[in-house]
Amino acid sequence: MSDKIFRFLAEQRPDTPCLVVDLDIVAEKFRTLEGLLPKIDIYYAVKANPAPEILSLLAGLGAGFDAASIQEIRTAIAAGGSPSRISYGNTIKKRSEIAAAYELGVRLFAFDSQAELEKIAEAAPGSKVYCRIWVSESGADWPLTRKFGCAFDMACDLLRQAGGLGVDPYGVMFHVGSQQTKPEQWETAIAIAKRMFERLRADGVSLKMLNLGGGLPAHYRVEIPPIETHTQTIQESLARHFSDEMPELMIEPGRCLVAEAGILQSEIVLIAKKAKQDEVRWVYLDIGKFGGLAETMDEAIEYPLRTPHDGGPEGPVILAGPTCDGVDILYEKAAYLLPLDLAIGDRIEIFSTGAYTTTYATVGFNGLPPLKAYYV
Ligand SMILES: Cc1ncc(COP(=O)(O)O)c(C=O)c1O
Numbered sequence: 001m002s003d004k005i006f007r008f009l010a011e012q013r014p015d016t017p018c019l020v021v022d023l024d025i026v027a028e029k030f031r032t033l034e035g036l037l038p039k040i041d042i043y044y045a046v047k048a049n050p051a052p053e054i055l056s057l058l059a060g061l062g063a064g065f066d067a068a069s070i071q072e073i074r075t076a077i078a079a080g081g082s083p084s085r086i087s088y089g090n091t092i093k094k095r096s097e098i099a100a101a102y103e104l105g106v107r108l109f110a111f112d113s114q115a116e117l118e119k120i121a122e123a124a125p126g127s128k129v130y131c132r133i134w135v136s137e138s139g140a141d142w143p144l145t146r147k148f149g150c151a152f153d154m155a156c157d158l159l160r161q162a163g164g165l166g167v168d169p170y171g172v173m174f175h176v177g178s179q180q181t182k183p184e185q186w187e188t189a190i191a192i193a194k195r196m197f198e199r200l201r202a203d204g205v206s207l208k209m210l211n212l213g214g215g216l217p218a219h220y221r222v223e224i225p226p227i228e229t230h231t232q233t234i235q236e237s238l239a240r241h242f243s244d245e246m247p248e249l250m251i252e253p254g255r256c257l258v259a260e261a262g263i264l265q266s267e268i269v270l271i272a273k274k275a276k277q278d279e280v281r282w283v284y285l286d287i288g289k290f291g292g293l294a295e296t297m298d299e300a301i302e303y304p305l306r307t308p309h310d311g312g313p314e315g316p317v318i319l320a321g322p323t324c325d326g327v328d329i330l331y332e333k334a335a336y337l338l339p340l341d342l343a344i345g346d347r348i349e350i351f352s353t354g355a356y357t358t359t360y361a362t363v364g365f366n367g368l369p370p371l372k373a374y375y376v
Pocket residue numbers: 045047048066089090144175177178179213214215216252253254255256
């Protein structure tokens with residue numbers, strides 16, 4: 001909850017839908033995470049919210065950046081990020097984009113396939129490379145699936161080849177899936193990474209870095225273990241598996257640093273029933289899947305809501321967006337209840353919307369403008 005955001009909304013009465021992000025909360029989240037993981041270098045995952053206000057704040061606090069594209073790299077550098085603290089973390093890059101990043105001074109690249117390793121070796125000679133491996137994403141509300149990473153044996157083969165191709169086989173990376181709700185998943189993934197360090201050492205390749213990826217969760221509608229439970233598991237697993245020699249450590253949080261700093265305000269456009277006997281009301285907002293709430297796909301992320309009538313009697317609703325696309329339904333199975341007094345024109349707040357919203361908004365579908373965002 002942010003007084004600053006509520007004051008801004010009350011005083012400015014901006015048009016809806018709009019997102020307001022409290023930068024003090026972002027700074028506080030970063031400092032808290034630094035305190036919880038003191039030996040781990042934090043590289044903010046730019047994709048979660050690439051607003052220059054957030055990037056310059058985090059650069060000033062000492063964060064590095066995990067960038068998914070050459071555009072994100074440019075944005076991070078323009079906001080004060082140093083190329084020496086940028087990781088080009090996408091495993092799918094054009095050769096020209098790798099070359100452009102190298103030209104800008106980036107020297108840390110991710111790969112998960114033979115062809116990508118060869119591209120990096122050609123376009124960014126001498127760079128440090130790390131291989132993304134498959135780990136279980138069970139427990140993640142927003143899994144990243146098998147699209148990224150590769151099998152253990154393939155990762156070992158590729159890292160063994162890297163030196164011969166002229167790049168430095170620097171480390172291993174995993175991602176336990178975004179909005180990971182099971183802290184024990186870190187233990188499993190760290191154990192696999194340790195086995196890889198050992199296997200490669202036996203083959204004469206000494207890895208130096210472990211990248212723990214993203215996955216630290218934010219608070220939404222469903223209660224989950226606090227972030228401290230995750231960071232404690234991470235610390236204990238690292239101590240257990242790397243007791244002989246701790247590698248350089250990095251982590252790429254996105255969601256957990258910015259989601260809770262954002263509140264989205266939306267107006268109710270229509271409330272309707274589809275048949276006389278229906279109990280459930282359809283509540284149509286001025287924002288939906290195409291306006292920035294794409295993470296409601298399969299009702300994966302359930303945002304908490306606040307209305308001006310909270311506390312009064314409630315009834316079941318189906319929440320939907322304003323566009324004329326049938327998939328633009330936010331929640332049907334998630335069984336949201338909203339006050340019976342809710343009326344057309346009411347403004348409601350959608351919490352924890354600072355991550356993966358502004359950049360997920362459509363470019364003009366149904367004439368929708370990009371989601372307006374304010375950083376206060
Ligand atoms: C490579 C990489 N790192 C970090 C992140 C950030 O993940 P999260 O927002 O769950 O912390 C992502 C998210 O997609 C990613 O793809």
